[in-house]
Amino acid sequence: MALRETFRQLRQPAMRRGTINLALASFVSAASEGAGFVLLVPLLASLDATTGQASILPTGLELKLPVLLALFVALVALRAAAEVWRALSVQDLSRALVDSLRMTAVQGMLGARWRWLSGLREGEAEALLVSDINRCAYAVEMLASLVRLTLALAALLAAALVVSPPAALVAAAGALLTYLLFAPVRRRARAIGEDLSERHDAIHANLSRTMRGLRVIKSFEKESEHASLLDHGFSSLRRTERAYIGSNALAQAILQIGGAIVAALAIWAAVAKLSIPLPTVLTLAAIFVRALPLVGQVQAHAQGWAHAAPAFDNARRFIEASQAHTDTAASAPAPNFRTVLSLRDVGVRFAGRESALEHINMEIPANCLVAICGPSGSGKSTLADICSGLTSPDTGTVAIDGTCLEGAMLRSWRSRTAYVQQEPVIFGGTIRDNLRFADAKATDDCMWAALEDAHAGFVREIPGGLDCPVGATGRELSGGEKQRIALARALLRSPDLIILDEATSALDSASEKAIAEALRRMTKKTTVIAIAHRGILPELADQVIRLERGRVVAP
C-alpha cells in the first residue's frame, strides 16, 4: 500500500523531473562502478603478462596499462560526480514530496467541514503534519537508497557475470536466499514502524494537553505527575526505537556472517573446482568484498523503509478523510436576514453519541438580542454552529426569512456572521493585524470604533496602540483583554448575526455591562445570539431560549 502510494506521489508532475534525475544518477553511479570492476581483469592481467589470462575485452581492443589506468580513474570520477548528483536529487525530491504532502494535508484540513474538524483527536493533525510527514521524507530517502543499492548490486553482479558466470551465479543465489530468509525481520520492522506512529500520536496529544493545561497543572501542583506521564510516553517511544535499532543491528550481524560464507564458497569454487585464473579470482574477490556490505545495506534500508512507510498510509488516510468531508466550495448568495431566522425540527447527532440536539423549533427575530442558556453539554454551542451555518443539521431545516439554508448558501451565510468564542484566538502580529483579519481594508477610525464598542479602550494606553505586537510573538494579553479584542474583530465584520459563545465570561461585571449595552444598541443594525449561563446578557435579552439535553425547554 505504502509503496503504491509513494510511487503515486512520485509520479506527480511536480515530482517527475526529480524522480528522473534520481533514477539517472543512480544508474550512472552503479554502471560506472560495475564497469570499473570489469576493467580490473585486463588491468591485473597486464601487470602480469605470464598468467595467460584471456582478454575479456572485444578482440582487437588490446589496451595498454596507461590507457586502462586512465579509464579506471575516469570511471571513478564519473561515479563520484553521479553520487553528488544523486545526493542532491534525493534531497530535492524528498523535500518536494514532503512539502506537497504537507500542503495537501493542510489544504484538506482547512477545506474540511467543521463537523469533521471538531471530531479530530487532540494532537492528531499536529502529529500528522509534523512527525508523520517528516517520516515520509525519511521513507523516500530509504527507498532512493534501496534503488541505488539494488542497482549497484545488479551492476556488480553483471561485472561478475562478465568475469566468471558460474561464480557469479553461486553468489547471486546466495544473495537471493539471504534476502528471502530475512522477510520476517522486515515484517517485524514494519510492525515496529506502525507502533512508533501510534506512540508519536500519543506524545503529541499529551504534549499539547500539557501545554494548554500548564496553569491548572501548576495550581494543582501536579508538575511531577505530568512530568512522569510525559516521561512514560518518551520512554515507551525510546523502547520502541530501541527494538527497531536492535532488530536492525541483529540483521546486519547475521548478514555479514552469511555474506562472508557465500563469498568464501564462491571463491573456493572458483579456485578449487573451476580452475579460474588468478586475475579473475582477484577481481571476483574485489567484487565480493564490495558487494558484501551492500547486501547488508540493502537489508538495513529495506528495514528503514518498512519502518517509515506506515507514515505514508497515515498521511493518505488523513488526506482522504479530509477530502471526503470537503466543505462546499461554491458560494451561492444567502437570503438577506431581515425578519426571522427559523429552525424547524432540527436534530444533530455526532457519530457514536446521543443526539446533541433534538426537535429544535425556534424563531430568532432579526435585530434582537437572544440569549441561549442551559447546563453544560445541553447543546448550546452546537445550536450556535447551526445558526451560523458552520454546520448543517442532520434532520430538519434552518431558514432565513423563509428560505432554507442549504448547500452552497451555507458558505455565504457564514461569511455574514461573526463568532466569538469563550477562549478567544489572538493570532501573532499586532492588534491591527488581528483586527484586519476581519476586514483587510478597515481604517483606523473603524478599528477604534469597534474597539470602543467592545470596551477595549485599553489599547490606547498600551505602548504602540494598534501596532502593539501580541499573541505568541508579543505582549501577553489577559483573558478579558483577548475577549474584548476578539469581540472588536467580530464587530468590524459588520455581520448580520453575531454569536457570542460565553464571550464575556472573563470580564469584570462593569465591562460586561458596558459591552452588553453596546450589543443592545447594535441590534439596530444586527442580530445578536449570546450563549451565557448568567450575567447581564440574559437580563437584557429580548428572548431567552433554554436548552436541556438537546431540547428547548421553558426558560
Ligand SMILES: Nc1ncnc2c1ncn2[C@@H]1O[C@H](COP(=O)(O)OP(=O)(O)OP(=O)(O)O)[C@@H](O)[C@H]1O
Ligand atoms: N465534535 C463533536 N464530536 C462528538 N460529540 C460532540 C462534538 N461536539 C459536541 N459534542 C457533544 O454534543 C453535546 C452538546 O455539546 P455542546 O458543545 O453543544 O454543549 P454546550 O451546551 O455548548 O456545552 P458547554 O456549555 O459545556 O460548552 C455534548 O454531549 C458533546 O459532548
